[in-house]
Amino acid sequence: MATSPASEIINSLGGAGNVASLTHCATRLRFQLHDASGVDKEAVEAIPGVMGAVPQAGERYQVVIGGGVQTVYNDILALPAMKGGGGGGDGDDAASIKARERAKGPRGKVAWLDTLFEFLSDSFRPILGALLGASFFITFMALLATLDVIPDWNAPGVTLEPSWAFVNLMWQCVFVFLPLMVAYNASQKIGADPWVGFSIMAVVMLPGFAALGNADTAQQISFLGSDITTVPIFGIPLTIFDYSSQVFPPLLMAAVLGPLWKLLKKIIPDNLHLIFVPFFAMLIMIPLTAFLIGPIGVYLGAGLAQVLASINTFSPFIFAIVIPLAYPFMVPLGLHWPINAIMLLNIQTLGYDFIQGPMGAWNFACFGATAGVLLLAWREKDKDMKQTATGALAAGLLGGISEPSLYGIHLRFKRIYPRMLVGCFVGGLTIGVGSLLLGLPNGITTQAFVFTSLLTIPAFEPIGLYAIAVGLAFATAMVLVVISGYKPKEQPAEAEPSEYENAPAAAGAAAAGAASVPAGGVLISSPLDGTVVPLSTVPDPVFAGGTMGPGFAIEPSGDTVYAPGPGLIAAAQPTGHAFGLVLDGGVELLIHVGIDTVNLKGEGFDVKVKNGDRVKTGDPLVVFDRAVIEKAGYPLITPVIVLNADDFGTIDDAAEGPVKAGDELITVTSKQAAAAEPSA
Template sequence: MSNEKLAREIVQGVGGENNVVSLVHCATRLRFTLKDTAKADKALLEKTDGIITVKESGGQFQVVIGNKVPEVYAAIGEVSGILNESKDGANSNDKTSAGKKGFGAVIDVISSIFAPLLGVMAGAGILKGLLLIADNFGWLPKTDPTYIILFGAADSLFYFLPILLAVTTARKFGGNIFTAMTVAGALLLPSVTALNGAEGGVNFFGIPVVMMSYSSTVIPIILAVIVMSKLEKFFNRVIHESVKNFLTPMISLAVMVPLTLIAFGPFGVYVGNGIADALLAAFSFSPLIAGAILGAGWQLLVIFGVHWGLVPVFINNIAVYGRDGIKPAAAASVFAQTGAAFGVMLKTKNKKLKTLSASATLSALFGITEPAVYGVTLPLKRPFIAGIIGGAVGGAIIGQGGTQAFASGAPGLLTLPIFYGPGGQGFPALIIGVVASFSISAILAYVLGFKDPVEEGDGSKAAADKSVSSSDATGSKSTGTPVPAGAPALQKTVGGAAETALSPLSGTVVPLADVPDPAFAAEAMGKGVAIEPSEGRVVAPFDGTVTVAFKKKHALAVVSDSGAEILVHVGVDTVKLDGQHFTSHIKEGDRVKAGQLLLEFDIEQIRAAGYPTVTPVIVTNTFDYEDVLPLQQGKVQAGDELLETVAVRQTDGGGTDGSKQSA
């Protein structure tokens, strides 16, 4: 299923665009805040191909996608206005959070603020860890300009973390992003930080100011931006329309910067340090027991979404102390579930489960555990318990060994360098711990066993009640209908007949690999070609029906009468033009004839706005065919034959004989 088609089904499954207050994503999940969760169809979403599972936790409706969540997130932005920051619902997001109760509201706020930063935070953490290793082994000393430049690239995120958190917090609470960034920037301004330790103390109109360092801090800027967002709403209501655009930011800055330095800053720093000290005290009392508890329970916290409550503590410890001794034990839990999935792969005789557990093991090794947990170990129960046991053992070893984290990043193979500090102290315990977690969990998952989805019969035929669990050729999930022993093999479903699509534009044919957009260039949305247009007209590639007519008018999709789905996406990132320079002549559901005018666009105006006009023409249901072949190179005119779909030929047994038939 293409990302755009999956995006449309997700939007429909969560109750439609109007039911969405906000959407963020982390490494594997789409995290929706909904107006009414009763309108969401959780059961339908869980049956949709491309979705691992659906969870409701921490006040969020979480759709677990896996590794391709950024592409699906972007596709949701293409097919809807959910990601449009001017969307009415976005500004009411703080009200939604406020309406939630207790711990759920806190988790919702924390996850929404930190989730968008996890990818770049992990990347910066890995780079920082590798530089620490290079310095410890004498490969690249800290005084070398190369080290200084690379360390600056890695450390800038953490130093300027308040500014990044100002952005995500303002988005969460509907505040002005640029005002929030300015407040954060004031905390880091050299002339302000120079007041720290000033002789005779610091005061603001006679009010004492407790100065401290705010680089890499978390809580102060979050508190400041939450209050700032509410003040802005008040000022915007009472200040006249003609002057509020500059008076509201001016008053917000004049109030919030001093208020943050006087109250929120010291309070936030003291609270963060207090929580960190309490957890560190637990590890100091018995690092073995504390490590075992965190190693066993981390994945349970992840399942319920409450692990976000510890994320600010990890970051705060690294900011204040330069290291964190709590997070390393969580690595044991990650590698434990990885080992459990590996044990399932070795044990199962079900080919589909073997393939799933193998891919889940691979992704979990790099810190993405959702496919392993939700797709393999948790449904099978005993392997998940094996992972908890393995995680407890590994966490105890890591805790007792005094392992520290020196940068942020999700535990995985690539992020192991973030646990390597001066002299490598504690790092051997980490390696022993994660190896023990993986090995013990894999062995226990294999020995304890599980109910294999496929029960083997006499070796020649499946048992009488074997259920069909594989997906058909269209990508839809099977119903699991029992098939009696000796029954004929299921016929393979073919998505559509061979067909020729005409060029919807005039211009020059360009390979998809040359399109400056990763989703198109990697053929993630399907095979096809791109056209650099010479004329701003899009015509129908065949007789068919318009299935998608984007609100921003920059793209459309047409399905032929025999089932081929063609997407025409005019330009790259042109969704940001919000419909400017486009004129649509169709709406969804319209019947069209080959060559009929569908869309007009102003090439020069789009280019002048800074957007490429190269236009992908994609067969979005590529997987329904044996192949998709381009028929043109160089110059092409609208109406010329452009693409040919090659149908799958069936055999009597429902398989394919590998031959092709074309139109």
Template sequence: MDYPKTAAAVLKGVGGEDNVSSLVHCATRLRFVIKDDAKVDKAAVKATAGVIATAEAGGQYQVVIGNEVPEVFEEIAKISKLGGAASNEKSASDGPKGNLLNRFIAMISAIFTPLLWALAGTGLLKAFLAAAATFGWIDTATTTYAILNALSDSFINFLPLAIAITAAKYFNASQFTSLAIAGALVYPSIVALNGVPDITFFGIPVTMVSYVSSVIPIIVVVWLQSHGERFLYAALPSAIRRFVTPMIMVLVLVPLVFLVIGPLSNVISTGLAGGIGWVFSVVPWLGGAIMGGLWQVFVIFGLHWGIVPLMTAELQSTGLVYILAPLFAAVLAQAAAVAGVWVRTKNKDLKSLAAPATLSGFLAGVTEPAIYGVNLPLKRPFVYGIVGGVLGGALISAGGVAANAFVLPSGLGLPALFSEGNIVMLFLGLAVAIVVPFLLTVIVGFTDPVEEAAAVASNTDLQVLSPLDGTAVALTEVPDAVFAGGALGAGVAIIPRVGALYAPFDAVVAAAFPTGHAIGLQHADGAELLIHVGIDTVKLGGKHFTLKVEKGQRVAAGDLLLEFDIPAITAAGYDVTTPVIITNPKKYPTIDSPTVGPVAHGDALFLAIAEEELALA
């Protein structure tokens, strides 16, 4: 992937820096909070090399990149004031203003995303250490074990400190004051008071609970801190407010946690953990089937972040996470389904995409490339993966299997499941989760893109006709760096003299946006063409454009697709130069015989050269 080109194209597609309230990233996605959705050129974003898919969930416009999302994120930071390592936590004031569920998920995502890899990495180390102790490979009485245990347990033990930092960034509170509050919660002498009777604070009875590994108390108290700091900074004289404000915050909020927030959150956490435990003890197979079947659906809609607090609450309360065990079945089932596609498909592009997606899913538990790139577009493999997740999750949970650490569900994270439950049921569930979707995909199959277009020669050269009357110019002359640099693909630009756009070949309309400024077409042999009328014209919001077709409609060469008012568009200050580009360069990496000069619609514009023809040459 060319990270700078991908970053520039994505930023341009979302309407530029000025159209973005905030940008964060998670394990595989860029997550934009957009100001004006009408300014987002979704066709251009989807057509960008390196973009697997896009989604809209949790009040965010999400661009799925895959494992290389941090590199693209950093490149965006270089060309804008968005992103950067220091700003991968979103302020609450920039968050989505939608319903409570969207806002809650956005908050949890912003607070936990920066901690995810450290939490998963140390959790994986703890899982390996626990497995070594279970199988007698290490003596738990040795100092070696003590040191390794500290390495693996420290981050989750002092989790309130880490959450204090990210929550302070989200709520716009002072990070170091938040750390002072969190530090008091896990201070050794305070931890030692847990379970001690008759504790009082100025005569007020205190019910001391454990704040080690806790989540809810520090998030609530930092939110209160953010409001208290704003009030005190406005009320106190400037000469004293910088040191008096932290003093008051610590003096007020820490006792408030001990007296009210902590005991209340402990009741909530214990109740949640108890409820989860009840489901997994009374009807464990049902809990496992639900989580194994729905987890990847939650991931698609970004709802999985809402389950993270349940996992941490269960881990803090019981030392085990039953809800996490069946997720291994869900993840490995989708990896197995994409492996089946890898084996069965005769389409070279699909096979090359399925191979790394298989490895990423099995080893790292990152399934977005598999889901968005292969299984979901093909439909059946995704369903087969859900079936495998349901069956495997039910068997795993029926065996009473639980994780002893917070890890990412993946092949590498399996040792976290070895110390609790029936290990035979665990491996039986995993085997079913893997074998069932793999065999369904290979034997029952799916509609292979090669089979769908069997009557048409694959990867044949394609003659693209001019969709406009005007003057054809080289793409490098387009006054836009993304198009001129070829970030979205190769092609030709046309300066139109008539505001009518016609189909350049027989195709299906793959994208027809309400703004009318861009149309995406797909030829029967797989060629994808983007016609983008003007530069930055998405900002017109559909003014001066009249669509004549809709998405999914079949059109023949010469059919009218769109009408637009050239004088009105230019009077509004926009350039009408129209790029006509092939957006799947793997199939059509170059163009030949590009026309330059006067051209009428229906004239030959350029020849898209297929990959096979280049190989023969």
């Protein structure tokens, strides 16, 4: 398919506004439409790349694409008109990878914990661009200070000339007002008016709030070992803090504002919401934030920062190794967000941060693994992976962003992780040993919150040790990935496990050398116990009409699907409802367990194989629960389709009637053998 039919498909279905949701299975797009009555079936089927269209009850509509369904699905979701639309698929897109990885840890199992980290993530994610931009300004200033062009720009008491002071404001605008940005995002995430949350936090950041500490009635007291300023407000002591760059106070404020907002909307009549819900929310939350929530947030952040500082003080060597080894597991689960907040707090309170240096070892090990994948992709002429790895590596080395590498490559190919962890260890070990030799009590530090990329290396001190550490982390991970490869050993270099379209042919080539057909043809056995019936009896027009290719169907009497011949698993759907195999000899086979069983989302299916597995005749592929499928009302009839019939000569008709798994049913012969057969 030279061009994707994505936009044509959406237009033929009545436009993006008519699409309520979209999912996909192994071969087809599954639309839930608002109104399917006006869809022209013939027009849909006339679109290049569409193999068929299947109207269904309940405003559901299926568009058959075949092996490239994942690509078309992604292209549809990428259409501007489809932003926010679509459901989930069976593929390896970033969202499904994240969901699977989170399910392995506490997220996905403990509801409140999942909600907490989603709250933290969505409070920071929208402002990452601003933070990244500010980090480049910081790096620029650090580089100029290193070159003695300007004085130490971030040291106490240093005054810059107006020109450089103005440049300094370009990053301070982000970090000084960071609490307001976090307050807006967190309030929006929690379901309250984000501008009300912004306004509540803005009160404690006003110059007039700080000026209250200069009043004649202000007092200096000692609390938890710190000297703080309080001033009585209507007889109640108000603690005066500098809330610039603080992130825990706005997070706590939003966490309280959300339930309050919902309560106010319940007790105040609908026609008065616009006026009184914001008023009473501000009336309650401004004093509560200034007197209680704000100070609690300051002390909470300081306490967490002190715990990490104590660990680092006790042993910078251990700290430098543990941090880079922990991050590869924290980032997929979203557990790194609280650490980012502590980094900002360290800079606010200590004037420097000691976490980002060791974290850089993880980031560069991650980027090094991606570089290794890119080198292999160039060598193997894998166009898709070259594009993926190039983009991910650019985002990492230039922007310090690890997510494209992590979700686009590393979590899809599990061989990468052990190699990347070695890079993390080498980088962390270098920092730890270097800190001991150089007598650095806090290890590698930075005076600003930056993204650990090539461009921000000058922001770290000592720059030489940091550059050596991240360089070794990068090189170690890259070399190990290049030496060992990143795909399963059985999986050929040309195959993409998430792209069903490409996997069969490549896998077949690996399985049978040049995909040559044996002299006697390729024998295909029954994958099930049951009764063989014609394909035309399948209650699905796509299979019944032979749109996907010739084959047969089985009404199963058992509960297990077995491999119908030796070969490779090209596509094992995690839902268990469909399997693509490439048998020795190059025959691409689709086994579809039941009709519409993808809607069960894996319930009742126990999958026994994965992409790239080598199987022999009779190996179990999946065990299914007949009761679950029958209770849901889905037919159990299982089509077995030869997808690449055009590449071969003759394909026998399967003998109808009872059959046992492993019984030989059909033979697929080569075109040469078919041509040599005498005509009747």
